[in-house]
Amino acid sequence: DESMITGESVPVRRGQGDRVVAGTVATDSGLRVRVDAVGEGTTLAGIQRLVRAAQSSASRAQRLADRAAGWLFWYAVGVAALTAVAWLAWGTPQTALTRVITVLVIACPHALGLAIPLVVSIATERAARGGVLVTDRLALERMRTVDTVLLDKTGTLTTGEPALAAVRATPGVGEDEVLALAAAVEAPSEHPLARAVVRAAAGRGLTVPDAGAFRSTPGVGVSAVVGGARVAVGGPALLAEHDARPLPADRSDEGRTVLHVLRDGEPIGVLTLADAVRPESRQAVAGLRALGIEVAMITGDAEPVARTVAAELGIDRVLASVRPERKNEEVAALQREGRTVAMVGDGVNDAPALAQADVGIAIGAGTDVAIGSAGVVLASDDPRSVLSVIHLSRAAYRKMTQNLWWAAGYNLAAVPLAAGVLAPVGFVMPMAAGAVLMSLSTVVVAANAQLLRHLDLSPEGSMRALGMAGDR
Numbered sequence: 001d002e003s004m005i006t007g008e009s010v011p012v013r014r015g016q017g018d019r020v021v022a023g024t025v026a027t028d029s030g031l032r033v034r035v036d037a038v039g040e041g042t043t044l045a046g047i048q049r050l051v052r053a054a055q056s057s058a059s060r061a062q063r064l065a066d067r068a069a070g071w072l073f074w075y076a077v078g079v080a081a082l083t084a085v086a087w088l089a090w091g092t093p094q095t096a097l098t099r100v101i102t103v104l105v106i107a108c109p110h111a112l113g114l115a116i117p118l119v120v121s122i123a124t125e126r127a128a129r130g131g132v133l134v135t136d137r138l139a140l141e142r143m144r145t146v147d148t149v150l151l152d153k154t155g156t157l158t159t160g161e162p163a164l165a166a167v168r169a170t171p172g173v174g175e176d177e178v179l180a181l182a183a184a185v186e187a188p189s190e191h192p193l194a195r196a197v198v199r200a201a202a203g204r205g206l207t208v209p210d211a212g213a214f215r216s217t218p219g220v221g222v223s224a225v226v227g228g229a230r231v232a233v234g235g236p237a238l239l240a241e242h243d244a245r246p247l248p249a250d251r252s253d254e255g256r257t258v259l260h261v262l263r264d265g266e267p268i269g270v271l272t273l274a275d276a277v278r279p280e281s282r283q284a285v286a287g288l289r290a291l292g293i294e295v296a297m298i299t300g301d302a303e304p305v306a307r308t309v310a311a312e313l314g315i316d317r318v319l320a321s322v323r324p325e326r327k328n329e330e331v332a333a334l335q336r337e338g339r340t341v342a343m344v345g346d347g348v349n350d351a352p353a354l355a356q357a358d359v360g361i362a363i364g365a366g367t368d369v370a371i372g373s374a375g376v377v378l379a380s381d382d383p384r385s386v387l388s389v390i391h392l393s394r395a396a397y398r399k400m401t402q403n404l405w406w407a408a409g410y411n412l413a414a415v416p417l418a419a420g421v422l423a424p425v426g427f428v429m430p431m432a433a434g435a436v437l438m439s440l441s442t443v444v445v446a447a448n449a450q451l452l453r454h455l456d457l458s459p460e461g462s463m464r465a466l467g468m469a470g471d472r
Contacts (some may be wrong), residue, residue, distance in 0.1 A: 045150055053210060113166060116400055118449040123396040130388050130457025131379040139359045139375025143393035145340045146359060149288055152345035153299035156383060158361055162193055162277035164200035165256060169269040176206055178269030182233045182261050184211040185224045196273055232262045268403055277312055284383035285313050290466050297320055304380055328352035330379060361386060384459035391462050403445045
C-alpha cells in the first residue's frame with residue numbers, strides 16, 4: 001500500500017520487482033524487500049529537502065508598519081529640528097524647548113507601534129478559538145490576496161477511507177442480502193475494503209450471518225462458507241478464476257473500486273466503494289467560488305478516480321496522478337501563471353507543496369511533516385475552515401489599514417500643531433494636551449483592534465458570513 005506517499009485512497013497493487021516505500025502497509029500478505037536506500041537517499045529525506053528549499057526561497061517582505069515607523073522617526077526629528085531653529089529665532093530658548101518636547105511627545109510612535117502587532121495578536125487569538133492555528137503571521141496577511149486554492153483530495157476533501165457507495169444485485173436477490181453475505185465473508189479480513197463493507201452492513205443494521213472455512217487469495221479476493229454455500233468477494237481476477245461474467249456495468253462505477261460477490265461461483269451482486277467525500281467539502285468549494293477564488297484539486301490518485309470526486313464537488317481543474325516530488329512543481333507552475341496560491345493538504349506527500357505555496361494550510365489531523373511545513377494549521381478536518389482563514393485575513397487587513405491610517409494621519413496633523421504653526425493666529429498647543437492626544441491615539445488604535453473579537457470564525461459562522469447555510 002503506497003498510500004502514505006502517493007496519496008492514493010485505495011491500496012496500490014505491487015508485484016515482484018516493484019519499488020516500495022518504508023512506512024506503508026501490506027494489506028494482503030507478507031513481503032520480502034531489499035533495502036537500496038538509507039538516510040539521505042530515502043524518499044522521505046528527499047521530501048524534507050524539497051520542504052527546506054521551498055521555505056528558504058519564500059519572500060519575507062519588510063512590513064509596512066516597520067517602514068512607517070522609520071519614516072515617522074525622521075519626520076519627528078526633522079520637524080523638531082525646524083521647530084527649535086524657528087522658535088530660537090523668533091522666541092525664547094525656553095519656548096523653543098517646550099515646543100520641541102511637545103513635538104517629540106506627540107510623535108511618540110505608540111499608536112503606530114501597536115497598529116499591526118495588536119491586530120495580529122487579537123486575530124491569532126480569535127483564530128485559535130475558531131479552530132485555526134496561525135504559525136506564520138505573514139501567511140495570515142497573504143491569505144487575503146489568494147486567488148487560487150489548491151486542495152489535496154485524499155484526507156482533505158475526502159475522508160481518506162473507502163466507503164460503500166452503491167450495491168447492485170441480480171434479480172431475485174436483495175441488495176441487503178448481497179451486502180450481508182459480503183460482510184460475513186469480509187469480517188475476518190483486515191483489508192481496508194473489507195472494513196468498509198463490514199461498516200456499511202453495520203450502518204444499515206443488517207444481521208450478518210456466521211461464516212466458516214475462511215480463505216484469502218492475495219490479488220484475487222476472499223471466500224467463506226455461509227449458509228452451506230461458498231461465497232466469494234473480490235475484483236476482476238475473482239471473476240476470471242471462476243470463468244464468470246460480470247453484471248452489466250453501471251456508469252456510476254467509473255473511477256471507483258468494484259467488488260463482485262459470487263455464490264457457488266455465480267455472480268449475485270456488485271459492491272461499489274469509493275473514497276467518501278466529506279459533506280463539508282461541497283460547502284467549502286461553493287464558498288470559495290462565491291468569494292471569486294478558483295478551486296483546483298491535486299491528488300496522487302488516477303485520473304478516473306480524481307474526475308469522479310471533482311465532478312461531485314463541482315471542481316473543474318484537476319491535477320491527477322501527481323507524484324510527491326511533483327506536487328510543489330505544480331504549485332510553482334500556478335504561481336508562474338501569476339496566481340497567488342493557497343495549498344491545503346494533510347499528508348507527508350503534501351509537505352513540499354505546502355512550503356512552496358504562498359500560504360500553506362495543513363489539516364490538523366494530518367502528519368507532523370505536513371503541519372511543520374504550513375503557515376496555518378486547521379485544528380479540525382473541516383475544509384470549510386479555509387473560508388475562516390480568508391475571512392479573518394481580510395478583516396485583520398482592514399483593521400491594520402485603518403490603524404495605520406489613523407496613527408500616521410494623527411501624526412501628520414498633530415505634529416505641526418505641536419510645533420506651533422498656528423502661533424501667528426494665537427493658538428499654541430500646551431504640552432499636556434500633546435500628551436493627552438498621544439495617549440488618545442493609542443486608545444483609538446487599541447479599541448479598533450478589539451472589534452475583531454466580534455468575528456465568528458467557526459466553519460458555520462464563515463458560511464453565514466457568505467450568506468450561505470452553515471449546517472452540513
